[in-house]
Amino acid sequence: MSKTAPEAEKASPLSGFSVAVATVAVVAFAVWLAQISLSAYLGTLLALLFINVALAVSLNLTNGLSGLFSLGHPAFMTIGGYSAAILTYPERRKSVMLPDLPEFLATNEVALFPAVLAAGLIAIVVAIVVGFPVLRLRGHYLAVATLGLIVIVQNLATNWSGITRGGSGLSGIPRLTTIWWAFGLMVLVIAVTWRVKFSSLGRAMMATRENPLAAECAGVSTFRVRMVAFVLGAFFAAIAGALLVHLISVITPKTYSVLLAFNLVVMVVIGGTGSISGAVIIAAGLTVLSETLRPMEESLGLYGMSQVIVALSLILILFFRPQGLFGSGEPIFIRRFFSGRFLG
Amino acid sequence: MSQYVFQQLVNGLALGSLYALVAIGFSMIYGIVRLINFAHGDLVMIGAFSALAMVALGVPWPLTLLFVVVVGAVAGMTIETVVFRTMRGAPQATGFIATLAVSIAIQNSALMILTGQPRNFLFPAAMRQRIPIGTVSASLTDIVIIGLTIVLIAVLFLIVYRTRLGTAMRATAENLTAARLMGVAVNRTILAAFAIGSALAAVAGLLWGGKFGQIDPLLGFVPGLKAFVACVIGGVGSIGGAMLGGYILGLAEVLFVGLLPPVFAGYRDTFVFSLLILILLIKPSGLFVRHVEDRA
């Protein structure tokens, strides 16, 4: 393929777009088939898989494309999860479990969509406030600072018991997340990330990743680029966190922990830093794998085994294929497919 | 001095000693291989559990301490040889992810073998008595923690500043290539740094168990993270800075909890990590380092 992907996209924007729409439609049909034929458990698993893919791809937007080493996703998921859960929580339960809630929260009960949107917006505000100090840090300093952010958020969630009900968390959150919500989020995140990657913003991000100084010299405001990547990632993380609590119906300060941050990083790294296709495939694979291993762990009484396997495979990948399975690009057949060029 | 304030000070010093022990090793390793070793905190856990095993077998405490030192050193050297050495020269992020993976692997292996159930870890009854000092008193456990830490740090400084190995370690930390040209087998020097640093963390684990009375497989996470905070306070890569940072953090934490109204007590970790972000923002090279070379 002689042309680069963005050019190819320009060459046939309409067909590219229609291919994407067609793909979504086909997958949606498959999801519908799955939904009517699968058990409730498998349906939930599929929804979980979609949300994990959304999370991995959104982390890839932050870490993969812009080279920020953020581990802060769980912090934003916690923020999103609590925000949305408090909004959708049934009024009569609120009076029992959260008697100290401020008036306007205590008497209102919101539908899922506005709640999720509010969760995303709150995360954006937090990400901007946190981003100002944190995004000036480089490399592993940023990583540790964002880990610190997880601890801070968990600590606040534990102690701010008037709103969060403390360490025991909120249970009985209405199960509002259907498979379609999860699917929709996944499509949204992939579409946005794909658009960003092959836009001038995406090129600015990758320039910032490869050589911040050179990017600055070329007129890129690396700080702004990092901020956009961080905030977008936080927004999606919060929405994913919000949908997830409405799927599993509980949230505690420890629901989204450092372990989750690690697993998301695993998905991005194994898939290939910056590769959207890689993140999608690995996130899906890892979700299925850990769900398959879970019964084995339980029957053997070896809790933690699957996590050990994941960690060791990551180390092996870092040894033998440090660029990840897909490098930072998209496999050619996928690019060609979505640029519409596979037809002619 | 009132008993209350004195008690808080001793408590803060003891906690600071534990942080210092972990932070020093963390800093040594960073100094020599420029690696934020996320698995360092897990050596605290390994130290605590190996002590518990010895005590269960009826091994006397001094021997247990020795055993913990050996286990820590061997564990640190194993991690370095098997994982980190192979990744030398890889980009910073790769190294960091690798240490994270090692940490997760250690924690979950421990979960697998030991289950997540916290276990009681008790120093002998004699250690729990209070020793009167003038008009006030302090717990013997705290005094032992503070005393042992001072001894260990003194030994460490002797090694680092008065021996051939120590000079080689400092030389390697500053300029790896030049050290190789002097005939330093840098891999062995790096191994020594891992051994010493990890042994200190393991001892911190033993003392941690004794001070807090309970241990579990995830116990290393918070000390590991706080060791980083301590290093940032003192300047990452500097041993003296790490020690000072550890004590400052320990005292600050205890004073935060002890002197503010009880409502704030739960916000201790929020305080610590906000402090981290604040210091990183204002003085990223640490509070006590005037200039720092940048090898990023």
Place this chain on the structure above:
Amino acid sequence: MLEIRGLNVFRGATHVLKDVSFDVRTGEIAALIGANGAGKSTTLQTLSGLLRPRSGIAVMREGEAVVDLTRAAPEKIVRAGLVHCPEGRQIFQSLTVAENLAMGAYARIDRASITASIDEVHELFPILKERALFAGGTLSGGEQMMLAIARALLAAPKLLLLDEPSLGLAPKFVEMIFEVIVALKARGVTLLLVEQNAAMALEIADRAYVMENGRIALAGTGQELIENDRVRRAYLGVVE
């Protein structure tokens, strides 16, 4: 003493040294001159074991001993008597002057002879004795160069590789460094000198090589190269 045949060295994908062959004989000063990026420093780094060649031979013969420089670890090479004093001084800034010297003697074991060598370099560079307890980073550029050479001498070199010892130094110091080099030769040390200051290097060199684009372009005695037209135009700045 040093025999190099068909050496090919890569840095990443870049082919830096291409079929480099040359010799250094025992007791002489050999000079390697050439422009920036010609591959001079790479040559030295390969000889001291920091870089591994893709192909070629590099051996050091010292009496009966034969060391394969393409395989031995840097610490083995130092112990065999090949000592590399790197470009840009690279002294340990945070270590004291005395500790820097001790690092130089790191590969040696006999304490009495180390003490004797330290006395010797103190005689050669008295300033280092005065500053023994100061951190290396507090010395001036010229003093740091002296420390770098002194540190290398403490490794008891039989063959000393000097990379740009005059770089960035005041003329006074440059002359002093060259005097030291000649004095070292008189004491039986073999030297391989990499220099940009071609005029001075060729003047004291018994044998000299010109390196261009990773190849040895010219070889001869120091005097021959001084008289060579190409060398005069390209490296000695003579306009005719």
